[in-house]
Amino acid sequence: MAGQEQQQPQSRGTEVEEDVPAAPPAPAEGQASAATQGVDDLLDEIDGVLESNAEEFVRAFVQKGGQ
Amino acid sequence: MRVMGSETEYGIHAPTAPGANATMMSARVIQAYAQLTRQRAAGGAETRWDYTDEEPLHDARGWTLERGTADPEQLTDQPPVLDAEAVALAYGREELEHDGEDESGTLLMNMVLGNGARLYVDHAHPEYSSPEITNPRDAVAWDAAGDLVALAAVRRLAADPDLPPINLYKNNTDNKSVSYGSHENYLMPRSVPFGDIVRGLTPFFVTRQIICGSGRVGLAQDASRPGYQISQRADFFETEVGLETTIRRPIINTRDEPHATADKYRRLHVIIGDANLSQASNYLKFGTTAMVLSLIEAGLAPRLEVHEPVAALQAVSHDTSLTATLRLLDGRRIKALDLQWIYFEAAAKHAQDTGVADAVDGDGHTHAVLERWSATLTQLGSDRAAAASSVEWLAKLSLLDGYRERDGLEWGHARLGLVDLQWADIRPEKGLYYRLLARDRMQRIVDDAAIQRAVTEPPSDTRAYFRGRCVSRFGTDVVGASWDSVIFDVPGRGKLQRVPTREPLRGTEALTGALFARHREAGTFLSELLGLSPGS
Numbered sequence: 001m002a003g004q005e006q007q008q009p010q011s012r013g014t015e016v017e018e019d020v021p022a023a024p025p026a027p028a029e030g031q032a033s034a035a036t037q038g039v040d041d042l043l044d045e046i047d048g049v050l051e052s053n054a055e056e057f058v059r060a061f062v063q064k065g066g067q
Numbered sequence: 068m069r070v071m072g073s074e075t076e077y078g079i080h081a082p083t084a085p086g087a088n089a090t091m092m093s094a095r096v097i098q099a100y101a102q103l104t105r106q107r108a109a110g111g112a113e114t115r116w117d118y119t120d121e122e123p124l125h126d127a128r129g130w131t132l133e134r135g136t137a138d139p140e141q142l143t144d145q146p147p148v149l150d151a152e153a154v155a156l157a158y159g160r161e162e163l164e165h166d167g168e169d170e171s172g173t174l175l176m177n178m179v180l181g182n183g184a185r186l187y188v189d190h191a192h193p194e195y196s197s198p199e200i201t202n203p204r205d206a207v208a209w210d211a212a213g214d215l216v217a218l219a220a221v222r223r224l225a226a227d228p229d230l231p232p233i234n235l236y237k238n239n240t241d242n243k244s245v246s247y248g249s250h251e252n253y254l255m256p257r258s259v260p261f262g263d264i265v266r267g268l269t270p271f272f273v274t275r276q277i278i279c280g281s282g283r284v285g286l287a288q289d290a291s292r293p294g295y296q297i298s299q300r301a302d303f304f305e306t307e308v309g310l311e312t313t314i315r316r317p318i319i320n321t322r323d324e325p326h327a328t329a330d331k332y333r334r335l336h337v338i339i340g341d342a343n344l345s346q347a348s349n350y351l352k353f354g355t356t357a358m359v360l361s362l363i364e365a366g367l368a369p370r371l372e373v374h375e376p377v378a379a380l381q382a383v384s385h386d387t388s389l390t391a392t393l394r395l396l397d398g399r400r401i402k403a404l405d406l407q408w409i410y411f412e413a414a415a416k417h418a419q420d421t422g423v424a425d426a427v428d429g430d431g432h433t434h435a436v437l438e439r440w441s442a443t444l445t446q447l448g449s450d451r452a453a454a455a456s457s458v459e460w461l462a463k464l465s466l467l468d469g470y471r472e473r474d475g476l477e478w479g480h481a482r483l484g485l486v487d488l489q490w491a492d493i494r495p496e497k498g499l500y501y502r503l504l505a506r507d508r509m510q511r512i513v514d515d516a517a518i519q520r521a522v523t524e525p526p527s528d529t530r531a532y533f534r535g536r537c538v539s540r541f542g543t544d545v546v547g548a549s550w551d552s553v554i555f556d557v558p559g560r561g562k563l564q565r566v567p568t569r570e571p572l573r574g575t576e577a578l579t580g581a582l583f584a585r586h587r588e589a590g591t592f593l594s595e596l597l598g599l600s601p602g603s
Contacts, residue, residue: 039469042506046466049497050489051082055481061080061488063241064089064191067248067312067338 068202068423068432069357070254070529070571073210073349075342076192076247077217078236078491089191092233094176096193097186099220101178126310127261127323127333179548181523181539182212183531190313192247193217193235198531199254199550199571202432203354205526207346208513212521214344214493219522221494237342238281238491239299242484244289246303248312249342253335253357254327254571259364264335265308265319267368271359271410272318272339273380274403276301277389278443279352281341282460284467284478284487286385293478294385295467297460299341301384307376312338318376326550328569335360339380344491344500346512347457351443354436358414367417369409372396387464389447404448411440457510462503463490533574536583537566544589557590564593 051057079096081087177187183198195213200206217235225232240246255264280297284290288302296302309317322336337356343349362368373379374394382391383403392400401409415437418424424433446454455461467483470476476483492498495505503509525535530551537545537553546563547554555564568574586592 040473042466042502042508043469043473046486046499046502049499049502050482050485051497054485057082058242058481058484058488060082060085061078061236061241062243063078063080063245063247065245065247065313067076067189067250 068354068430068436069360070199070201071203071206071353071357072199072252073197073206073213073353074194074248074250074252075196075210075213075237076189076194076249077493078238078241078247079192080234080236081231082234084231087231090188093188093191093193095224095230096217096220096233096235097176097178097188099223100186100216103219103223104178104181122324123322125323127321179534179538179545180216181525181535181542182209182521183525183529183535183538184209184213184216185550186213186216190247193220198525198535199529200526200531201528201572202430203350203352203357203436204432204513206353207349208517208521209526210343210349211346211513211518215518215522218493218495234497235493236488236491237344237493238488239342240283240290240303242283242285242290242487246288246300246316248300248338249340250312251337251340251353251356253337253360255333255335255360256364257325257329257331257333259333261321261333263363263366263368264360266372267363268359269307269318269376270369270371270373270406271356272337273373273376273393274383274406274410275339275352275355276341276380276384276460277403277407277447278355278440278458279341279343279348280384280458280460281343281345281348281491282463282487283384284483290484295387295464295478296384297387298380298384300339301381304339304377304380312336318380327571332571341459342491343459344498345457345459345462345509347439347443347510348459350512351436351440354432355410355414355440358418358433358436359410362410362413362417365417367413369413371399371401371406371409387460404444407444411437411444415441456508459500462500462509463487466490466499466503527576527580528572530568530571530574532576533568533579536579540583541589541592555589555593557593559590564597566593566596 079089079092081092177185179185185194185196187194187196195216197206197209197213200209214237221233221235224230239249276298281299283296283299286292286294286296286302304316304318306315306317308319308321309315310321311317312320312322316338318339320336320338323333324336325332325334327334340352343352359368372395374396379393383393386403389402389404392402393406394400415424418429418433418437422428423430424437426434443454443457447458451461452465455465463486467486470483470486474482486499489497490499495501500509504511523539525532534548534553538548541555544555544557545553546556551567551569553566553568555566557564582592582595586595
């Protein structure tokens with residue numbers, strides 16, 4: 001089983017083509033750009049959430065030892 | 068599946084009060100939560116910890132460390148000495164305010180909660196130890212409940228104009244050479260030889276991080292080398308087997324403190340895991356480890372030994388491509404992923420043979436753990452983008468990669484360090500894990516309502532039910548509690564009444580629910596429980 005899983009990247013690609021033979025490239029690109037858009041939105045949101053002055057904030061986070 | 072529990076030490080930081088004493092801040096967190104529970108439960112739902120059965124120097128290999136040779140940090144069987152006077156001497160009297168003390172003038176360092184958990188100051192961190200649970204779903208719920216407990220304390224402190232706001236982080240390092248733990252506990256029969264546990268678990272623990280590591284920006288204990296690695300903790304481990312948890316950290320910890328009937332049980336204390344926010348990673352951490360322990364108990368653990376496990380642990384953590392191979396003592400070389408598959412195959416076969424994985428007659432959990440375990444390993448091998456919604460180190464990495472690509476950042480850039488740190492901020496509006504969760508980019512194992520319930524409700528199927536109900540029902544009459552005892556001081560009775568709870572699977576709702584339903588007062592409750600005539 002483990003050995004088979006290792007080879008999946010290639011077989012998976014062909015499976016997708018067989019399952020959806022009529023799929024034109026356009027929707028795939030659309031999905032890709034939608035995904036990129038999602039990441040851009042996410043990063044924009046996180047930009048607004050991140051503490052200001054990253055370097056100082058990270059430097060000041062000093063902990064004492066624990067377990 | 069098995070009696071288990073989690074422990075989380077939170078990173079603590081007051082951005083507007085740099086240099087504030089960490090133990091003092093941690094005590095404020097506990098104090099803040101005590102004030103909240105006092106409001107919720109009229110009688111006061113906080114209870115002191117009973118240290119009677121703590122045995123931190125007992126070694127599972129069969130000996131006890133001499134007190135004099137122990138590191139002071141190992142002496143966890145005595146309350147931390149931090150009374151008001153000591154704090155005043157060390158930090159100036161103005162640090163103290165009346166609210167920060169309980170009736171006896173001592174800062175509250177230790178609470179037992181109505182959900183059966185323990186909330187206390189451990190070294191220089193607030194720590195939440197979950198109640199005992201029996202399956203990985205409940206482990207996720209009651210561990211995440213701890214994050215809500217911590218959040219409630221943070222909110223209360225933030226609302227106090229006289230105190231600096233305190234942030235808590237569910238992570239394991241400050242990236243400046245300090246690490247603090249997130250531990251797991253598993254109940255095992257004492258009859259299993261400890262050597263079998265070491266042999267069976269070590270290869271599993273060296274590689275388990277690929278399904279439940281939390282990810283870390285920076286390599287080496289002090290993060291002096293730029294890069295990204297799978298585990299928060301790996302670089303802090305220095306030995307294979309040992310008693311310590313704060314120095315010379317071992318892959319297998321031998322602390323033998325069963326908190327239960329000692330000739331029947333051992334409590335395996337696991338210190339190698341990362342704190343998980345990802346529910347799926349947390350679920351697999353507990354579920355797979357519980358199954359591997361069953362394999363070891365049955366004498367069926369895969370027979371292989373990793374060459375130099377500590378170095379291998381770190382090599383696996385540093386290999387985010389999952390392509391490196393580990394050397395086994397028999398000369399074979401194997402990828403971490405394939406080693407996990409070997410454990411999966413053995414666990415799946417054992418579960419099949421014993422029937423616990425049966426969809427109808429099984430234990431109701433093993434089947435789901437196996438499905439998720441194999442799906443995750445498959446994704447790690449062939450579809451990492453899909454795994455990013457469940458495997459925490461990949462979720463964090465995909466966010467970091469987004470920043471790296473958009474802003475052209477190198478691994479040493481401070482913003483990436485901030486993303487790593489803020490990933491673990493427990494406030495939903497600031498914590499980056501929670502931002503991803505809100506966008507459904509992270510999978511849920513339990514819903515928000517179940518986690519909220521777990522903040523106040525104990526699990527029904529372990530002794531935590533008895534402990535939690537005693538605290539929330541009879542809070543004013545309970546003067547102490549621990550994993551294996553609840554101590555009552557009932558008015559009119561001459562002496563304290565210590566109820567031992569040394570069997571983790573007793574004290575359940577099934578066994579004691581009706582008793583709690585019959586009694587509103589601790590006095591009659593105890594009389595029936597202990598077979599005493601009322602008033603005796």
